[in-house]
Amino acid sequence: MKNLMEHMGVEPGRLQFSWISSAEATKFVDVVKQVTEKVKELGPNEKFIKKTVKVA
Amino acid sequence: MDAYITKIKAISERLLKDGTVEAVIGFREGTLPTMSEPCFIKRSDDVKDLVWNANCRINLANYLTNRKEKIAIVAKGCDSRNIVNHIIENKIKRDQLFIIGVPCKGMNDKDTGALQDNCATCTHRNPVIYDELAGDLVEEQTGVDKYADVKKVEAMTTDEKWAFFNNLYASCTRCYACRNACPLCYCPTCFVDESKPQWVGKGEDPIDVRTYHFLRAYHCAGRCTDCGSCEAACPQNIKVRQLTKKLEKDCAELFGWEAGLTLDKRPPLDTFSIDDPNDFIK
Amino acid sequence: MMKIINIDKQKWAGGVESLSKSYRLFGPVKDVDCHNFKELKQGEQPDLSYGNTKLSPKSVVFPPSEAMFTYSLDESNPEHHILKDVPKDYSPRAVLGMRPCDAKAVSLVRMNFDTPEYRDPYWMDAYEATTFVGLACENPCASCFCTSTGCGPYNEEGLDVLLVDNGNAYIAKALTEKGEKLLASGGFTDAGDASAVDAKKAAAEAKITAKIETDKLSEKVIMDLYDAPFWHDVAFACINCCTCTYACPTCWCFDIQDENKGCEGVRMRNWDSCMTPLFTMHGSGHNPRDKKHQRVRQRFMHKLKYFVDKYQKGIMCVGCGRCVQQCPVNLDIRTVSKTMNDYVAKS
Numbered sequence: 001m002k003n004l005m006e007h008m009g010v011e012p013g014r015l016q017f018s019w020i021s022s023a024e025a026t027k028f029v030d031v032v033k034q035v036t037e038k039v040k041e042l043g044p045n046e047k048f049i050k051k052t053v054k055v056a
Numbered sequence: 057m058d059a060y061i062t063k064i065k066a067i068s069e070r071l072l073k074d075g076t077v078e079a080v081i082g083f084r085e086g087t088l089p090t091m092s093e094p095c096f097i098k099r100s101d102d103v104k105d106l107v108w109n110a111n112c113r114i115n116l117a118n119y120l121t122n123r124k125e126k127i128a129i130v131a132k133g134c135d136s137r138n139i140v141n142h143i144i145e146n147k148i149k150r151d152q153l154f155i156i157g158v159p160c161k162g163m164n165d166k167d168t169g170a171l172q173d174n175c176a177t178c179t180h181r182n183p184v185i186y187d188e189l190a191g192d193l194v195e196e197q198t199g200v201d202k203y204a205d206v207k208k209v210e211a212m213t214t215d216e217k218w219a220f221f222n223n224l225y226a227s228c229t230r231c232y233a234c235r236n237a238c239p240l241c242y243c244p245t246c247f248v249d250e251s252k253p254q255w256v257g258k259g260e261d262p263i264d265v266r267t268y269h270f271l272r273a274y275h276c277a278g279r280c281t282d283c284g285s286c287e288a289a290c291p292q293n294i295k296v297r298q299l300t301k302k303l304e305k306d307c308a309e310l311f312g313w314e315a316g317l318t319l320d321k322r323p324p325l326d327t328f329s330i331d332d333p334n335d336f337i338k
Numbered sequence: 339m340m341k342i343i344n345i346d347k348q349k350w351a352g353g354v355e356s357l358s359k360s361y362r363l364f365g366p367v368k369d370v371d372c373h374n375f376k377e378l379k380q381g382e383q384p385d386l387s388y389g390n391t392k393l394s395p396k397s398v399v400f401p402p403s404e405a406m407f408t409y410s411l412d413e414s415n416p417e418h419h420i421l422k423d424v425p426k427d428y429s430p431r432a433v434l435g436m437r438p439c440d441a442k443a444v445s446l447v448r449m450n451f452d453t454p455e456y457r458d459p460y461w462m463d464a465y466e467a468t469t470f471v472g473l474a475c476e477n478p479c480a481s482c483f484c485t486s487t488g489c490g491p492y493n494e495e496g497l498d499v500l501l502v503d504n505g506n507a508y509i510a511k512a513l514t515e516k517g518e519k520l521l522a523s524g525g526f527t528d529a530g531d532a533s534a535v536d537a538k539k540a541a542a543e544a545k546i547t548a549k550i551e552t553d554k555l556s557e558k559v560i561m562d563l564y565d566a567p568f569w570h571d572v573a574f575a576c577i578n579c580c581t582c583t584y585a586c587p588t589c590w591c592f593d594i595q596d597e598n599k600g601c602e603g604v605r606m607r608n609w610d611s612c613m614t615p616l617f618t619m620h621g622s623g624h625n626p627r628d629k630k631h632q633r634v635r636q637r638f639m640h641k642l643k644y645f646v647d648k649y650q651k652g653i654m655c656v657g658c659g660r661c662v663q664q665c666p667v668n669l670d671i672r673t674v675s676k677t678m679n680d681y682v683a684k685s
Contacts (some may be wrong), residue, residue: 007302009214009220018337051599055405087673227370229609237666249615249616288666289581291584
């Protein structure tokens with residue numbers, strides 16, 4: 001899924017996967033921080049988003 | 057080809073006459089010089105209509121889904137791989153089928169007459185499963201680069217990739233010929249047709265068009281045999297195999313998997329293995 | 339009195355340029371590997387060398403996706419839950435170089451959108467804003483069968499102007515006032531002579547050898563055809579895609595959809611197709627046409643029987659051959675029509 005998303009032009013980092021146990025609170029915090037940083041770096045999603053439907 | 061046709065007719069006639077099967081799925085002559093029409097033959101008198109030529113593009117496994125009767129089916133290499141898929145996915149039972157295998161040297165593009173792209177790089181021309189052959193097995197191609205076009209896209213920047221697929225789908229009318237010609241697309245209700253919830257808009261908005269193609273392709277991951285039925289069906293000549301081929305390549309690289317070759321192994325996306333690659337999970 | 343104008347091909351491009359000042363122009367342009375009707379950009383010329391376009395020009399008056407209303411669900415907005423018309427550009431537009439078969443198709447579709455009881459405002463407003471300039475067909479495709487559908491390569495029905503390619507010039511027949519106005523606006527004023535047209539027309543018609551058989555359709559009993567045993571065989575190959583209906587210049591069905599983004603929404607209509615199960619799906623979940631042969635039967639019965647009986651104007655097909663050419667599994671309306679035409683119900 002991630003490969004295919006990136007293959008069709010979605011920025012690497014826009015889609016991230018993680019496996020966190022309910023007991024891993026620190027890992028959860030770290031992952032959230034990392035994801036936020038990465039996505040902030042990429043800026044707002046301008047590609048795979050439909051603002052208003054394009055119709056005639 | 058004539059020898060194939062004689063053999064297909066003879067086998068079909070025998071099976072219908074002796075009651076082994078109730079019907080034969082094959083091709084009959086079309087009304088245009090570059091077309092053949094899938095057909096369903098129930099009477100042995102009608103086997104004379106059966107033909108075989110380089111216009112038998114549509115994957116006949118598509119017509120097997122959920123059938124209950126005993127059927128003979130004419131199957132080239134890719135069709136046979138999709139029959140394997142169908143059996144694995146419980147869409148048909150092996151003992152319902154009599155597979156008339158047709159070793160294949162490729163189908164021709166209906167407009168240009170040239171060998172179809174997928175056939176040019178096909179490495180499974182011979183049926184992988186059959187009860188009787190309509191001709192001698194043919195030599196398999198070796199040393200072909202199946203993924204030259206996928207690699208070209210992989211080498212692009214993110215923006216170039218995005219633009220490439222925008223152009224690719226620009227003329228899509230969402231007629232769904234690609235989906236409906238695909239033997240894998242047998243869901244009773246496709247996600248694009250659902251309304252509660254509505255996953256994707258139904259108009260010609262480019263994001264909706266892309267979402268359709270992307271998700272349809274993903275549903276074929278690990279199942280697609282690159283039979284080219286979708287691309288042959290597209291009335292707009294869109295190279296719709298671009299995404300499914302990427303998935304085919306990934307499945308080969310990540311799982312060493314080629315779809316539809318054996319009844320003895322589950323496809324990678326419906327099994328768990330301790331060796332599954334999981335580098336993408338952080 | 340029909341006006342005949344001679345358009346020197348040297349002056350054509352300049353004329354198109356002038357027309358673009360008073361009309362939004364649509365014409366055949368080459369996509370990647372085929373022609374389609376598109377709105378011409380500033381300075382763009384229609385490519386009149388095309389054979390036939392992949393899709394018909396019906397989209398000029400009947401876009402595949404068209405906004406009808408916008409609305410807001412935001413209750414703090416005093417006008418929430420009120421459908422508002424979407425502003426539309428119905429300034430004069432013209433289609434340049436459409437085939438006579440596609441023009442006849444527009445007049446068939448009009449019977450549906452413009453009736454004594456109902457007038458479809460979107461289709462009709464676009465239709466009335468449009469001047470249809472046809473280009474007679476000199477080299478019909480092998481799959482064309484317009485001469486047996488009450489149409490033809492030089493057919494004038496539905497057109498405002500018919501252009502005939504006569505070597506260095508186009509012979510332009512102004513068929514309506516709208517057409518005369520367009521020719522004048524393009525600066526096309528040289529008086530012409532239509533004497534060459536009849537022979538050219540006969541030559542073009544003679545090139546069309548494919549036929550559709552329809553002569554006995556009107557005398558058939560609807561229920562006999564409906565219950566005929568051949569539908570399963572006819573429909574077997576069909577994969578129920580919308581290729582035939584989207585390519586067809588006479589198919590007019592649409593589906594209305596609301597699309598919301600947050601509290602703001604658009605009510606739009608999209609082309610729909612009787613080939614899909616969703617087309618007839620009821621809110622209850624019941625589907626009166628949930629089987630493939632029922633849907634295939636509907637398409638052919640509509641075009642070749644219901645329409646014939648309802649309007650007494652022949653079949654709802656102009657013989658453009660697109661569905662024949664593009665069908666992925668070679669379902670051929672000519673074969674189906676013959677089967678229906680020849681069918682005799684067992685008593």
